[in-house]
Amino acid sequence: MPDHLSALQLILAGDPALFAIVRLSLGVSLAAVALAAAIGMPIGALLALTRFPGRPALVVLLNAMMGLPPVVVGLALYLLLSRSGPLGAFGILFTPAAMVVAQTVLILPIIAALTRQTIEDLWAEYRDELNAMNVGPIGRMTTLLWDARFSLLTALLAGFGRAAAEVGAVMIVGGNIDGFTRTMTTTVALETSKGNLPLAMGLGAILIVLVLAINAAAWGTRVWSQRLTG
Amino acid sequence: MRAPVTDLPLVLDGVALQAGATILLNDISLTIAPGVPTLIVGPNGSGKTSLLRLCMGLSAPTGGRITWGGRTDPAPTRRAFVFQRPVMLRRAASANVTYALAQAGMPRSQRPSRAAALLQRVGLADLAHRPARLLSGGEQQRLALARALARDPEILLLDEPTANLDPAATRAVEEIVMSAAQSGIKIVMASHDLGQVRRLAGEVIFLARGTLCERAATNDFLDRPSTQEARAFLRGDLVV
Ligand SMILES: Nc1ncnc2c1ncn2[C@@H]1O[C@H](COP(=O)(O)OP(=O)(O)OP(=O)(O)O)[C@@H](O)[C@H]1O
Ligand SMILES: [Mg+2]
Numbered sequence: 381m382p383d384h385l386s387a388l389q390l391i392l393a394g395d396p397a398l399f400a401i402v403r404l405s406l407g408v409s410l411a412a413v414a415l416a417a418a419i420g421m422p423i424g425a426l427l428a429l430t431r432f433p434g435r436p437a438l439v440v441l442l443n444a445m446m447g448l449p450p451v452v453v454g455l456a457l458y459l460l461l462s463r464s465g466p467l468g469a470f471g472i473l474f475t476p477a478a479m480v481v482a483q484t485v486l487i488l489p490i491i492a493a494l495t496r497q498t499i500e501d502l503w504a505e506y507r508d509e510l511n512a513m514n515v516g517p518i519g520r521m522t523t524l525l526w527d528a529r530f531s532l533l534t535a536l537l538a539g540f541g542r543a544a545a546e547v548g549a550v551m552i553v554g555g556n557i558d559g560f561t562r563t564m565t566t567t568v569a570l571e572t573s574k575g576n577l578p579l580a581m582g583l584g585a586i587l588i589v590l591v592l593a594i595n596a597a598a599w600g601t602r603v604w605s606q607r608l609t610g
Numbered sequence: 611m612r613a614p615v616t617d618l619p620l621v622l623d624g625v626a627l628q629a630g631a632t633i634l635l636n637d638i639s640l641t642i643a644p645g646v647p648t649l650i651v652g653p654n655g656s657g658k659t660s661l662l663r664l665c666m667g668l669s670a671p672t673g674g675r676i677t678w679g680g681r682t683d684p685a686p687t688r689r690a691f692v693f694q695r696p697v698m699l700r701r702a703a704s705a706n707v708t709y710a711l712a713q714a715g716m717p718r719s720q721r722p723s724r725a726a727a728l729l730q731r732v733g734l735a736d737l738a739h740r741p742a743r744l745l746s747g748g749e750q751q752r753l754a755l756a757r758a759l760a761r762d763p764e765i766l767l768l769d770e771p772t773a774n775l776d777p778a779a780t781r782a783v784e785e786i787v788m789s790a791a792q793s794g795i796k797i798v799m800a801s802h803d804l805g806q807v808r809r810l811a812g813e814v815i816f817l818a819r820g821t822l823c824e825r826a827a828t829n830d831f832l833d834r835p836s837t838q839e840a841r842a843f844l845r846g847d848l849v850v
Contacts, residue, residue: 506699511686512668513714514686523699609701609741
């Protein structure tokens with residue numbers, strides 16, 4: 381990629397390498413959000429609706445894990461996934477699959493913890509009415525998940541934002557291989573250190589726009605849902 | 611949707627309720643059978659809400675026994691509850707009613723027409739599609755009534771359903787309650803509004819400090835209260 385092109389030119393010209401990077405980033409983060417939602421939402425809902433010994437400790441742990449340092453997650457997964465590691469047989473280290481796993485691990489606690497909080501608050505509000513309507517455990521869970529859907533969407537967007545902006549974990553388990561596992565964030569880090577500022581700035585700008593768009597979507601969802609459901 | 615089981619008579623046998631060291635209800639025995647509306651009357655903090663929640667099975671007594679139609683299973687089958695501050699599901703008004711119909715076991719195909727009829731009955735037909743949480747307090751109270759009636763109850767428990775309503779809304783709620791009573795639903799309602807007691811009650815259960823002081827026909831209670839506490843309450847004195 382010639383160094384003299386400006387960031388704007390790269391974007392406007394639809395530079396194929398740049399857009400491949402954006403596509404990979406979005407693909408990995410979306411897959412991670414889908415996986416984390418599929419696992420994290422039921423965990424959060426169960427945690428909200430059940431009582432068992434050790435539950436408070438689990439809730440605290442989950443909340444603490446929202447702030448997991450990405451490089452530590454990357455390192456742990458690296459050790460697990462490397463050839464000699466316990467999960468080495470899968471051979472996914474330095475592939476996009478490993479990056480999806482890393483981001484899933486990172487945002488699973490966010491989605492599970494936010495789901496737990498949301499469902500628990502709504503349950504406190506709905507408990508008497510649902511009990512008076514003789515709603516069973518399954519109906520309880522589906523009612524709460526459905527009525528909390530807009531707040532849960534916000535949780536998903538928060539997870540996506542964290543996944544897309546994260547650099548440490550994907551760098552370690554993806555390896556930042558050109559044309560294969562290079563994402564927006566790892567490219568920005570690499571190109572900046574190489575002094576290729578236009579590409580770094582172009583990707584940085586795209587990332588910022590994305591984060592803005594996500595937050596606008598979250599805000600819009602909130603406003604829209606309030607108008608819709610009160 | 612009519613379950614073969616019945617929730618009546620509702621029998622409380624030496625029921626006590628304690629929270630920590632506080633005694634909320636003390637040795638209450640009473641039988642509620644089909645008949646005229648029963649109003650539970652008593653000053654603030656006398657235990658009306660606590661008693662209604664026990665009757666609904668929403669909380670368990672710490673002493674004594676409650677049975678519904680002879681069963682001890684507290685799951686409400688043919689009873690419904692209207693809370694002092696009802697909570698609306700985050701859905702349209704009509705969806706709140708169809709939800710209750712679904713929980714009561716009505717087949718999906720019959721729900722829309724039944725919901726429309728219930729909304730009509732409580733005067734909310736025009737607001738069917740409005741998000742329930744955007745309704746006014748009085749409208750929410752009427753929607754809560756529609757939702758309770760959707761359960762096709764034998765017994766309807768209401769906890770001061772008009773405490774926060776203006777006179778017109780109060781009258782609207784009372785009319786719905788009266789028509790429910792006329793259709794054969796046993797009404798058990800908490801109130802500390804003596805005008806309302808006069809308008810609605812067939813009989814009165816008077817509570818003070820967690821104790822059932824008297825149970826009497828409305829006129830007898832209002833004209834010739836037999837306990838000190840009831841006389842003080844009717845005079846407007848505080849019973850502490
Ligand atoms: N969980 C609890 N722990 C301790 N005290 C409680 C608890 N719940 C209720 N109380 C107390 O029990 C008493 C009875 O409460 P309850 O809500 O049944 O009264 P009430 O007759 O419905 O009053 P109001 O007319 O104000 O609605 C009150 O003094 C209240 O403060
Ligand atoms: Mg009360």
